[in-house]
């Protein structure tokens with residue numbers, strides 16, 4: 272997989288839609304590739320995997336999220352998923368709302384509350 276970060280422009284994303292996502296994201300310039308259940312998706316750098324999936328839902332309509340199910344603050348633990356960060360030998364359970372996305376991150380299975388479209 273090409274792990275080079277790309278700008279939203281380079282990926283042909285609509286600037287108006289990207290601007291909408293800035294309300295719920297930490298500032299970012301580039302998008303980084305991660306693999307979500309066998310599909311490569313680009314998510315904003317400097318942001319959690321949870322927010323990255325939210326971004327994919329808004330920008331690409333790839334993920335649906337049941338917002339009522341999540342705290343997005345590290346307490347409910349509902350976002351725990353098997354994740355393999357670059358350099359890790361194997362996947363481990365991690366809270367996606369507390370884990371910053373890195374290029375090449377693998378999410379093997381999405382927890383309840385997320386639906387891949």
Ligand code: FES
Nearest residue numbers: 343345348350368
């Ligand atoms: S969403 Fe509640 S711990 Fe991550």
